[in-house]
Amino acid sequence: MLSSYLFTRESGLTNPRELRSAQLSRQYSTLVLSDKRYFPTRHSGTVNALAVDHVANRYMISGGSDSRISIWDLNSREGLRHRYEIVAGIPPKKGHKYGISGISWWPFDNGMFITGSFDETIKVWDTEALEEVYKFEMGARVNAHDISSVAEHCLVACAADYTAIRLVDLRSSGAAQMLSSHEGTTVNSIKWSPTDPFMLASGGSDGTVRLWDIRHSDACLTVLNLENTIGKGVIGSVNNDSSLRTESFSSSSTAAFSQVKSHRGVVNGLVWLENGKKLVSTGTDEMIRVWDLTPPFTRDTNTLVNFGPLVRNRYLQCINLVLSPVRDCVPQLLFFPSDTGDILVFQVLTGILVRRLAVSLNTRKRTCGLVCRGSEYVELFSGNSDGDIILWEAEQSARMPLEKKYTANLPPKNILTEIYKGLEMEIN
Amino acid sequence: MISHLHALFPSDPTFIDRELQRVAEQGLVRKMVVNQNAGDMVIESKDYFRILRGMKHTGKASSVEAFDKFEGLLKSKPAVTRLAKEDLAEAAITEEEGIRDLLSVGFLVLSGIPGVYLISIPNVGSFLKLAFRTRKWMVNILAKTKWKEMLEKLIHERWDANVKARWREFRGVRFDWVMMEVKGGGWCEPFGTPGGRGWKLTGKKE
Numbered sequence: 054m055l056s057s058y059l060f061t062r063e064s065g066l067t068n069p070r071e072l073r074s075a076q077l078s079r080q081y082s083t084l085v086l087s088d089k090r091y092f093p094t095r096h097s098g099t100v101n102a103l104a105v106d107h108v109a110n111r112y113m114i115s116g117g118s119d120s121r122i123s124i125w126d127l128n129s130r131e132g133l134r135h136r137y138e139i140v141a142g143i144p145p146k147k148g149h150k151y152g153i154s155g156i157s158w159w160p161f162d163n164g165m166f167i168t169g170s171f172d173e174t175i176k177v178w179d180t181e182a183l184e185e186v187y188k189f190e191m192g193a194r195v196n197a198h199d200i201s202s203v204a205e206h207c208l209v210a211c212a213a214d215y216t217a218i219r220l221v222d223l224r225s226s227g228a229a230q231m232l233s234s235h236e237g238t239t240v241n242s243i244k245w246s247p248t249d250p251f252m253l254a255s256g257g258s259d260g261t262v263r264l265w266d267i268r269h270s271d272a273c274l275t276v277l278n279l280e281n282t283i284g285k286g287v288i289g290s291v292n293n294d295s296s297l298r299t300e301s302f303s304s305s306s307t308a309a310f311s312q313v314k315s316h317r318g319v320v321n322g323l324v325w326l327e328n329g330k331k332l333v334s335t336g337t338d339e340m341i342r343v344w345d346l347t348p349p350f351t352r353d354t355n356t357l358v359n360f361g362p363l364v365r366n367r368y369l370q371c372i373n374l375v376l377s378p379v380r381d382c383v384p385q386l387l388f389f390p391s392d393t394g395d396i397l398v399f400q401v402l403t404g405i406l407v408r409r410l411a412v413s414l415n416t417r418k419r420t421c422g423l424v425c426r427g428s429e430y431v432e433l434f435s436g437n438s439d440g441d442i443i444l445w446e447a448e449q450s451a452r453m454p455l456e457k458k459y460t461a462n463l464p465p466k467n468i469l470t471e472i473y474k475g476l477e478m479e480i481n
Numbered sequence: 482m483i484s485h486l487h488a489l490f491p492s493d494p495t496f497i498d499r500e501l502q503r504v505a506e507q508g509l510v511r512k513m514v515v516n517q518n519a520g521d522m523v524i525e526s527k528d529y530f531r532i533l534r535g536m537k538h539t540g541k542a543s544s545v546e547a548f549d550k551f552e553g554l555l556k557s558k559p560a561v562t563r564l565a566k567e568d569l570a571e572a573a574i575t576e577e578e579g580i581r582d583l584l585s586v587g588f589l590v591l592s593g594i595p596g597v598y599l600i601s602i603p604n605v606g607s608f609l610k611l612a613f614r615t616r617k618w619m620v621n622i623l624a625k626t627k628w629k630e631m632l633e634k635l636i637h638e639r640w641d642a643n644v645k646a647r648w649r650e651f652r653g654v655r656f657d658w659v660m661m662e663v664k665g666g667g668w669c670e671p672f673g674t675p676g677g678r679g680w681k682l683t684g685k686k687e
Contacts, residue, residue, distance in 0.1 A: 282502055312594055312597075317517055339667075339685070357495065357498040357499050357502060358495045358498075359487075359494035359495045359497065359498045360494070361494050361667070362487070362494075362664075362665070362666065362667020362668075362670075362683065362685070363667065363670070363683060365683070365684055365685070367686065392684070393683075393684050403493075403495055404494060404495040405492070405493065405495075
């Protein structure tokens, strides 16, 4: 199959990007535990947060429940066994007092990173000096935070054990806004839109995913309702206002509106698709839902994608949902760290389970931090509850350069030649 | 139960959800969500309305109109699983006459929210209890083993013994009904062994 791609690329019949995405998709479908490269264990608790820098995709920060922060150079290879090296680190208790719930790089360069912690603070750090530049007291345990990568405003949105979302401005180093609408006791996950600099999605313990536009005074745009669905290929009933929608609940009763739910449990994970039109959310009802967000938001938002019965999600901690880089892998994959210790790999838009990544069959180390290295690289890093960081990469056979398969007129196969060739490849 | 449908199409659960929604909107099928922990139930509309018409003539005289109005309301909202008092009032079913009759016969069920009723069917409780008990039996049997797994042949033997022992509860329940419910609901997953198919718990709680 791939040789036909090579032929069409050579003859100019197709876009060379098609070959690239076919090759990368094939590699993504063969992700396995890396046998060559590994991370020495540094964290003594769960590795909660991992983040790869956006500029060079070279540096990864890991933050754990032991409050240690380590920065790794992903291009480093130490010796024959390819051990990753630490570039810098902040020892436990020095940075934050309690565990770290989330880390994000400053989206525009490597100079800064932001950490949120269970010690109720968000700290901004300078990477060169490894010193904290700002500290924001949140007054409640920070569950998750996010900074927009498309916005000119430098607002960090913070989801804490508090009903309102606090926006903190890095330019004025003070609190900017408070978004209240969530009804539960905590907000567990929060993500800025990748295309709209003013739109935010948050999930809370009231089981709702809310969309916000921070420019409006009454900022909450809508609550995603799991009952607003449309079947594939059905027109739906036409209402009096001639809007196409199917109602499974009458919205005229106000008592019922406050019962609108996106998940029948706490919403603890969110991720936007890169085109900003779809949102994936997960909750402690062990369901993953994909929402279609083309406005108007009152109609058919729940796309009814069913991710199957293997999803395990019972803990309240924010789940890092990771998508494969959008142009690399077609169809796009969603990596979900399940409570049983597996990482489940699904096709995002269809819900089909593609792969289950497990360290070993019978150990139950939960994966908490998860990050994809970025475009160009087929590497997935996961941090688990034992303090290990694990690299998942494409299988050796999928990584082999295509040109090798192209050679014709090979000499007749010989056992000794095979062994020699195998040794040759290992040394490479 | 919807878990049986999911067991029939294990590779494509999205297909089930979307098809059910489509078919419900066309009015061929009625979805019922009486207990969120127990899962969704699905019944063919023609069977539902046959039962509704059959139960019409038990109860008070005024209730015959209430049942007709209810049937009309359901047909106008084919994909709905809950009704608020306002919706029922639109169809001229009032608290005193209609709602109370429907509740007592079993076509409406109280939900946790006052003023909101869940669409249901009479004696749904015994059906749900049966499903729950069979599932609980299955999960307990597997939980007692060291690795939470067992060969299907062995489970089948244990099930037959269980049906004989607790025949008042389980008589007539087929083994494949139990297995489909447990597979489709995500409580167990199958795997292959040289000695036949085996089943393993997935860790789903409750």
